[in-house]
Amino acid sequence: MRARALVIAAVALTAVLVVAALAAGAAPALATRATAPAAEISVSTPPQADAPAGAQAPDAAVTAPVAIQTVEPKAAPASAALDMRHLWQSLNNCGPASVVMALSTFGITADQETARLALRGPDVRRGMGPQGVDPWVKELYGLRSMWRNNGTNGLLKQLVANGFAPLVTQWMQDPSVSRIAHWRAIRGYDDALGTFYVNDPMLGNFVPLSYRWIQDNWQPFSYRYMVIYRPEDEALLKAIVGPEWSESRNREAFYQRTKAEALAQDTAAAWLTYGEASYQSGRFDEALAAFDKGLAMGNAQGVFTLRSSYPQTLRALGKQREADAAQAKLSNLSAVPSSTVASPPDSFAVWMAFRRTLAFDTDLPSE
Numbered sequence: 001m002r003a004r005a006l007v008i009a010a011v012a013l014t015a016v017l018v019v020a021a022l023a024a025g026a027a028p029a030l031a032t033r034a035t036a037p038a039a040e041i042s043v044s045t046p047p048q049a050d051a052p053a054g055a056q057a058p059d060a061a062v063t064a065p066v067a068i069q070t071v072e073p074k075a076a077p078a079s080a081a082l083d084m085r086h087l088w089q090s091l092n093n094c095g096p097a098s099v100v101m102a103l104s105t106f107g108i109t110a111d112q113e114t115a116r117l118a119l120r121g122p123d124v125r126r127g128m129g130p131q132g133v134d135p136w137v138k139e140l141y142g143l144r145s146m147w148r149n150n151g152t153n154g155l156l157k158q159l160v161a162n163g164f165a166p167l168v169t170q171w172m173q174d175p176s177v178s179r180i181a182h183w184r185a186i187r188g189y190d191d192a193l194g195t196f197y198v199n200d201p202m203l204g205n206f207v208p209l210s211y212r213w214i215q216d217n218w219q220p221f222s223y224r225y226m227v228i229y230r231p232e233d234e235a236l237l238k239a240i241v242g243p244e245w246s247e248s249r250n251r252e253a254f255y256q257r258t259k260a261e262a263l264a265q266d267t268a269a270a271w272l273t274y275g276e277a278s279y280q281s282g283r284f285d286e287a288l289a290a291f292d293k294g295l296a297m298g299n300a301q302g303v304f305t306l307r308s309s310y311p312q313t314l315r316a317l318g319k320q321r322e323a324d325a326a327q328a329k330l331s332n333l334s335a336v337p338s339s340t341v342a343s344p345p346d347s348f349a350v351w352m353a354f355r356r357t358l359a360f361d362t363d364l365p366s367e
Helices: 002-023 094-106 112-119 130-141 153-161 211-221 231-245 247-265 268-280 284-297 306-316 320-333 347-357
Strands: 039-041 066-068 079-081 144-148 167-171 181-190 195-200 204-210 225-229
Touching (some): 079 153, 094 112, 094 130, 094 167, 094 181, 094 225, 112 130, 130 144, 144 231, 153 181, 153 211, 153 231, 167 211, 195 211, 204 211, 211 268, 225 231, 231 247, 247 268, 268 284, 284 306, 306 320, 306 347
Antiparallel strands (some): 039 066, 079 181, 144 225, 181 195, 195 204
């Protein structure tokens, strides 16, 4: 009993830490951000008999209309496009350059070098993760940023239709040509042509990429996307993202999707992505099996997340010696240095794993 109490206490402490961290990403029609008026609802009370003389009237506030802010996203039309500046990136600067292009949709002309130093630091080998974008755009421009894995083509289209410019992490070119991870900005789409239009800091302005190409070359990077937005548009963005605004629900949906894709596609990329999703949802035995199968099937060069998630999966399973060996072996998957390779397992993933072991609590974690 004491051991179980200690486990429950540890889970509770982890939950507090995770929640705190989460609190602390024809021509097409021009897309704009939608707004919606507040809806009114009335709270009614049951009919009452006549009150005796001298009795006080019911509190008027009980029956007063209550205004509730509701936001209904625009349905994605057959085509849409955003006005967006294009710029060519400096060395290894696809991330900050894409952020600068997305900022132009707010009428902001930002400097690529300033963004580079803030979002990547002085080491020109280092890439840009999405985590640092929110505090930077908040401090300088009063904007916010969110990111998630498990993006879909349909989500990208609805974001554009509602005036948001999502950034995505994909292969820069088909991996048969080069295996370089790359940020780009989605600025439009056309259903008739089955095409997205991207502002790419290496490939050019309004570059057409097919829906299939976007899907296939997004998968190895966990379908990661990021959106910069105004604080007043957060309700609209939440309505578009839906239940996966919740970190735990996003991770669970990512796991379910990638498991199905791995079984159906049976490719190295699908199995490695399934391993990543299993790791992120705290299914460490499943993650290890998927990673091993993906590595045995094909080339993992350039899939930078594997340098961290595979050793961390082994550490979560108590296989420290194997984790150290995997860390050394996988360190050359990308020339970009990483400070997360030797980190302990993802605390949120560990939390999700603990929650599934508690018989009295089978619901998904919530934030």
